[in-house]
Amino acid sequence: MRALILAGTSLAALTAARAQEATPRAGASVQLDEISVESRGAGGVTGPVAGGASIGSPTGVEDPRGPVAGYVATRSATATKTNTRLVETPQSITVVGRKQIETQNAQTLTQATQYVAGAFSGSFGFDTRNTFIYLRGFNVSDYGIYRDGLQTLNYGFGYFNVNTFGLERIEILRGPAAVLFGAGSPGGIVNQVSKRPTTEPFGYVEVGGGSFGQKYAAYDFGGPADKEGHWFYRVTGYGRNGGTQVDGAPDDSYYIAPSVTYRPDGATSLTVLTSFQHDNTAVTANFLPYIGTVRPQALGLRIPRSLNVGDAKLNTYQRDQAFLGYEFEHVFNETWAFRQNLRYSFGESFQNSDIGQLGYAFGDATQTQLARYQFRDHARVNIFQVDNQAEARFSDGFFRHDVLMGLDYKDYRLTDNQASLFPASNLNIVAPVYAGADGIPSPYLINSNTFTQLGLYVQDQIKITDRLTLLLGGRQDFADNRVVxxxxxxxxxxxxxxxGTTYRTALIYNFDNGLAPYVSYSTSFQPLIGTGRLSDTFKPETGTQIEGGVKFEPPGQGYFLTLAGFDIHRKNTLTPDPVNTLFQVQLGEVRxxxxxxxxVANVFEGLDVAASYxxxxxxxxxxxxxxxxxxxxxxxxxxxxxxxxxTIPVGALRGFGFGGGVRYFGRSFADTANLYRVPDYVLFDAQVHYNWDRWRLAxxxxxxxxxxxxxxxxxxxxxxxGDARRVLASLSYKW
Known part of the structure; x- marks a missing residue:
C-alpha cells in the first residue's frame, strides 16, 4: 500500500506547447504534436534509428535518451535529471552512444566503457557473470549501476547484467550523484539507457561469430503501430552461445526486450519498457595466486589462462532476470509538467563451482597443486522502484529557474542461500583431472534481506546571467535494512x-567560444545492505567531493573536451574480512x-575519435x-x-572503413601492505568494416x-x- 501511494504522487518534467495533428500516409513516418520549446525531460519515442531529434525535442536537437550522432553527444538527462546540455552541466560525464558500441562490437558493459575517463573496467578480469567497474578508484558495480535512471542494485551474489544490444547509450557520471539518486558510491554511477520505440519504421538483423566458438544473432525492429500516429513499438532480441577463453566454460545468453509508447498528443507520453534475459555460463574470473600469474611459480611456470579452476563437470552459473516498468510524462502548461519512472525487477541465479582463492596446497614445494573449496549459492532478488518528479521553468524577475522536485522510493528484497565445502580436492595446474563434486556443501548463510529507502530531493538550476549558471540541490533519505x-x-x-542529508552546489560559466569552466562540491550517502561475519550491520557509507574543471565544445567544430580535477573522501568503506574473505568489514576512510x-570527436566526415587519460x-x-x-x-x-x-566517404572505396585503439593500464597492488605489485600493461584493438547499400560486414x-x-x-x-584475444566477424542488414 505504501508503494502504491508513493506511485500515485508523481510530478515531473517537460515544457510544451501544442502543434497541429497530422494523419500520416500508410507506411510513412509519423509526425505528432510537436513541443515548440526545448523540453527539459525526454520523450518516450525517439526519432529515426540512425539519429535525429525525438518527438518532444526541437528539430535537430539531440534527445537525451535517444541516438547520438557519431561519438559526440551534446545532451544528457543523467547528471541533473533534466534535459541539459553537457557543456552546461557542472560535473564530469561521458556518453557512449550506439555507434561507438557497434563499432567496437562491445558485447558487455565492461567492453563498452574501456575508453572512458576515470573508468577502470574489468577489475576482476574476464568475468561472464557480472560487470565490474571502478570510477575514480571506487567500485560502482554494487550500488552504482543504473538502467533508465533506476538502480539495478547488485548485492552479494544477486546481481543483474544488462545486454548491451538493448542499449541506446551508456552515460558515465563521475563523482557523487546521491543528491538525485540517493545511492551510489562517491566515484559516480553508470546509467544504461534502453532502446525505445521510434517514429519511423525500421528493421535490423545481424549475425556473427568468432573466437572460442562463439555464435550470435540479433534483431531490432519497430516504428508506428497505427495510422493515427499515437502508438509506437520496438522489439529487440539477441541470442549467443559458444565457449570462452576458459576451457569448458560456456557463455550462452538470450535476451528479448519489447517496448511500446502511447502518445495521444504532444503533451502526454507513456512508454512501457520490458526485457527478459537468460544466461548460462560459469565462473571464469578465476581466483589465482600471485605466484604463478604475475610471477612464475617454483618451476618457472605460469598457470594457463585457459585453466578451468572450478571443475569442467562442476562449474555452473545460471541466471534469469526480468524488467517491467514504464516512463510517464505529461505537460500541464509552459511552466509545470510531471514525470514518473517505475520499474519492477526480478532476478534469480544459481552458482555451483570449485573456487581457488586458497593458493597452493600446504607443503607443495613444486607449486603445482592448487588448493580449492566448493562454493554454492542460490539468490533471488525483487526490486520495486518509483521516481516521481515535478519540474517548473520560470523567471522570478531577476533570474531564470529550472526547479526539479522529486520523491522516490525503493523496496529491495533478497533471499540468499550460500554454502561451502572446505577443502575440496586439489587441482594439478600442469595436468588437471576433473572428477566432479567432492561432496555436498554445507550452508553457512541463509538470509532474507529487506532494504527500503525513501528520498525527497530538490534541485534548482539558476541562470544568474545568460552565461553563468548556479546549481543547488539537496536531498533527505530515510533507509531501513533488515536481515532475517x-x-x-x-x-x-x-x-x-x-x-542522511546530501547536497550539491556548483557553478559553471559558458563563454561564447564553447569554453566552460566549472566548480562543484557534493556529498554522498549510501546505506549498506547485509551483515558482516559476526552478524553486525554496516553503517552507511558517506563521501564528499570537490571538483573543478573545464569543458570545451567550440560551436560547429565536432569535438568535446573535458578536463577535471577532483578530491574525494569516502568513509566507512567495505573491504574483504581478513579472517574470512567471504565476508566484509568496514575499515575506515579512503581518499x-x-x-x-x-x-570525443567527429573530426571530419568519416573519422570518429575517443580518447582519455x-x-x-x-x-x-x-x-x-x-x-x-x-x-x-x-x-x-x-x-x-x-x-x-x-570510413571512406567518397570514391571507389566509399564505405570501406578501419580503425583501432590502444589501452594502457598502470601498476596496481596485490596486497594491502603494497609489497606485491601488479605490473602495467598495454593492449591493442583493431577493426575493419565495409558498408554497401543496406549491408555491413565487420x-x-x-x-x-x-x-x-x-x-x-x-x-x-x-x-x-584479463581478456584473451577476441575476434568477431559480423554481417548485418537494415531496412
Whole structure:
C-alpha cells in the first residue's frame, strides 16, 4: 500500500506547447504534436534509428535518451535529471552512444566503457557473470549501476547484467550523484539507457561469430503501430552461445526486450519498457595466486589462462532476470509538467563451482597443486522502484529557474542461500583431472534481506546571467535494512534504520567560444545492505567531493573536451574480512585525488575519435596500521587510451572503413601492505568494416596481440587474468 501511494504522487518534467495533428500516409513516418520549446525531460519515442531529434525535442536537437550522432553527444538527462546540455552541466560525464558500441562490437558493459575517463573496467578480469567497474578508484558495480535512471542494485551474489544490444547509450557520471539518486558510491554511477520505440519504421538483423566458438544473432525492429500516429513499438532480441577463453566454460545468453509508447498528443507520453534475459555460463574470473600469474611459480611456470579452476563437470552459473516498468510524462502548461519512472525487477541465479582463492596446497614445494573449496549459492532478488518528479521553468524577475522536485522510493528484497565445502580436492595446474563434486556443501548463510529507502530531493538550476549558471540541490533519505537469519532460526536477526542529508552546489560559466569552466562540491550517502561475519550491520557509507574543471565544445567544430580535477573522501568503506574473505568489514576512510581528461570527436566526415587519460592518488587515510597510508588493491594508479574509426566517404572505396585503439593500464597492488605489485600493461584493438547499400560486414579484434596479463589482484591469492584475444566477424542488414 505504501508503494502504491508513493506511485500515485508523481510530478515531473517537460515544457510544451501544442502543434497541429497530422494523419500520416500508410507506411510513412509519423509526425505528432510537436513541443515548440526545448523540453527539459525526454520523450518516450525517439526519432529515426540512425539519429535525429525525438518527438518532444526541437528539430535537430539531440534527445537525451535517444541516438547520438557519431561519438559526440551534446545532451544528457543523467547528471541533473533534466534535459541539459553537457557543456552546461557542472560535473564530469561521458556518453557512449550506439555507434561507438557497434563499432567496437562491445558485447558487455565492461567492453563498452574501456575508453572512458576515470573508468577502470574489468577489475576482476574476464568475468561472464557480472560487470565490474571502478570510477575514480571506487567500485560502482554494487550500488552504482543504473538502467533508465533506476538502480539495478547488485548485492552479494544477486546481481543483474544488462545486454548491451538493448542499449541506446551508456552515460558515465563521475563523482557523487546521491543528491538525485540517493545511492551510489562517491566515484559516480553508470546509467544504461534502453532502446525505445521510434517514429519511423525500421528493421535490423545481424549475425556473427568468432573466437572460442562463439555464435550470435540479433534483431531490432519497430516504428508506428497505427495510422493515427499515437502508438509506437520496438522489439529487440539477441541470442549467443559458444565457449570462452576458459576451457569448458560456456557463455550462452538470450535476451528479448519489447517496448511500446502511447502518445495521444504532444503533451502526454507513456512508454512501457520490458526485457527478459537468460544466461548460462560459469565462473571464469578465476581466483589465482600471485605466484604463478604475475610471477612464475617454483618451476618457472605460469598457470594457463585457459585453466578451468572450478571443475569442467562442476562449474555452473545460471541466471534469469526480468524488467517491467514504464516512463510517464505529461505537460500541464509552459511552466509545470510531471514525470514518473517505475520499474519492477526480478532476478534469480544459481552458482555451483570449485573456487581457488586458497593458493597452493600446504607443503607443495613444486607449486603445482592448487588448493580449492566448493562454493554454492542460490539468490533471488525483487526490486520495486518509483521516481516521481515535478519540474517548473520560470523567471522570478531577476533570474531564470529550472526547479526539479522529486520523491522516490525503493523496496529491495533478497533471499540468499550460500554454502561451502572446505577443502575440496586439489587441482594439478600442469595436468588437471576433473572428477566432479567432492561432496555436498554445507550452508553457512541463509538470509532474507529487506532494504527500503525513501528520498525527497530538490534541485534548482539558476541562470544568474545568460552565461553563468548556479546549481543547488539537496536531498533527505530515510533507509531501513533488515536481515532475517533463517539458518539459525532467527538468532542472528538484525537491522538498523538510518537517515542522511546530501547536497550539491556548483557553478559553471559558458563563454561564447564553447569554453566552460566549472566548480562543484557534493556529498554522498549510501546505506549498506547485509551483515558482516559476526552478524553486525554496516553503517552507511558517506563521501564528499570537490571538483573543478573545464569543458570545451567550440560551436560547429565536432569535438568535446573535458578536463577535471577532483578530491574525494569516502568513509566507512567495505573491504574483504581478513579472517574470512567471504565476508566484509568496514575499515575506515579512503581518499582519491586526481585528474582526468576525455576527448570525443567527429573530426571530419568519416573519422570518429575517443580518447582519455586518468591519474589519481588513492590512499587509506584511516584504518589499521597495516593499511594506513597504503594504496587499496585492485585499481591501477593511472591509465590512458585512444580509439579511432575512419570510413571512406567518397570514391571507389566509399564505405570501406578501419580503425583501432590502444589501452594502457598502470601498476596496481596485490596486497594491502603494497609489497606485491601488479605490473602495467598495454593492449591493442583493431577493426575493419565495409558498408554497401543496406549491408555491413565487420571484423573486430580486442587484445589483438593476445597478451597474457593480470588485470588486477584482490589479494595475494586472488589474481585475475584479463581478456584473451577476441575476434568477431559480423554481417548485418537494415531496412
Amino acid at each position: 537469519d533463517k539458518l539459525n532460526n532467527g538468532l542472528g536477526n538484525t537491522g538498523r534504520s538510518d537517515n 582519491s585525488t586526481g585528474f582526468e581528461a576525455q576527448l 586518468t591519474i589519481y592518488g588513492l590512499t587509506n587515510e584511516r584504518g589499521g596500521a597495516d593499511i594506513l597510508g597504503k594504496v587499496p588493491v585492485n585499481v591501477p594508479e593511472n591509465f590512458a587510451n585512444a580509439f579511432f574509426d575512419y 571484423v573486430t579484434a580486442t587484445n589483438i596481440g593476445d597478451r597474457r596479463y593480470v588485470s588486477s589482484c584482490q589479494a595475494f591469492n586472488s589474481c585475475f587474468y
